[in-house]
Amino acid sequence: MTLLRGRGYASVNYPTGMNLGGDPSQALIHATTMGGFVISLSSVDLGQGLKTVVAQCAAETLGMPMANVIVDTADTDTGPHCMGTFASRGTHRIGNAVIMAAREARDVMLAVAAEELEADADDLETDGTGFVRLKGSPETKIHIQDVTLAAHFKQGRTISGRGIYLKERNYPVPETGEMDPDSCQAHACTVAEVEVDDETGVATVLSLHNAYEVGRALNPAMAAQQVEGGGWMGVSHAVFESTEPYYPASRDHGPVDFCEYLMPGPAEIPVQSSVILERPASNGPFGAKGIGEMTANAPIPAIANAIFDACGVRLTTMPFTPESILRGLDALRA
């Protein structure tokens, strides 16, 4: 038995959003009497952190603390329309819609505060801690709670805003095939190291080293988490997951639950390191691109290349099972 080491890399360019009949998302925002800003969305946070990121976008645009932002998501019957959480589009589309809505709400907020402070709205700024104040005269200030109370009970105004981001449908130029199907592309490269046991055919992924160009990491901890959680999924696709390992035509032997559907556990994870690079996209919210789906992509060809480097077996069908590696080794020896 020999343990053969190999190293491979793969790169991926990944589009943000999609191009089927246009790709819009809307956001509405309104202030409560207590100085909170409610963002209404029908977008779904299924765990990827959308609520956190849109709250950041709103807080930054309003100039208010995150604690003042309340995100209300996911009632597609009553919420403003969203195409959905897919195509790595959430941060880009919904973030942009929220920024647009928050800008409109901020303008009203400043107009209400201007009336209370007997100043010109253009001369006002936010201090990030909950106050609107006069530029150059920070003692002249009013707390957001007093602004919203004044709006409701004295001035009779709603502090609110509407936002939408629409990527219009784009058709290919018939002569050239040229088109503009996405809004921007994120880029990544992963280097994988594997060890192949030439007796059992088992390929063990030892490490993944990732570099991701994400436009702007709105939340660096969540961006790194997405890269490495997705990297783990990529390892899983590459060497573990198979819906029908032996009998593709029949479900008789297919896994049906968590016990049988094999994915790497904590003892089977590779070492990972990740570098996040930022080259802001001109149309992204604060420059951000989408990196949801792509994180599971680059590891797979990188692992295939590492297996080839380790033992000379070129595999093109996932998962890279011990059986397929042994058959490949047999073919090389024949």
Add this chain to the structure above:
Amino acid sequence: MKIVSLRVNGAGQAFIARPGTTLLLALREQLGLTGAKRGCAQGACGSCTVLLDGQPVVSCLVPAVTVDGAEIATIEGLADGQVLSDVQQAFLDGFATQCGFCTPGMIMSAEALLDRNPDPTRDEVNEAISGNVCRCTGYEPIVSAVLDAAARRRSRAGEGAKL
């Protein structure tokens, strides 16, 4: 039907156990403790993990009628007011959670490990959480957080000994 009396997070509780119900359903639907999650309801994901007389169990497989007189610990009982347990704080600081669905079960499995083994190796942590499925984090931040929590607990115990 049977009235089950038990202690949950240190407080006396009672509920009527309907035939065929599980500890998980009793906790969630009768006692209002929704921290333990129902991921698979067949013992395979660990998201429903609670401590039964100090031992981690998948509460979806524990018949409710069997816990009469038992001591149950759930995620709701870990924090002392606003002060999180060492494991909870280490998960927070180490960003060992993404969607959060596995987190209550992971933390209860980790608490049980550290109760019986204050200085676990990485392999022992892997073993202790091997019945808890996470589909977001890739496990690394979770394993690191448990090791970090162990160190925090030991330094706290060391301080206690000095005082």
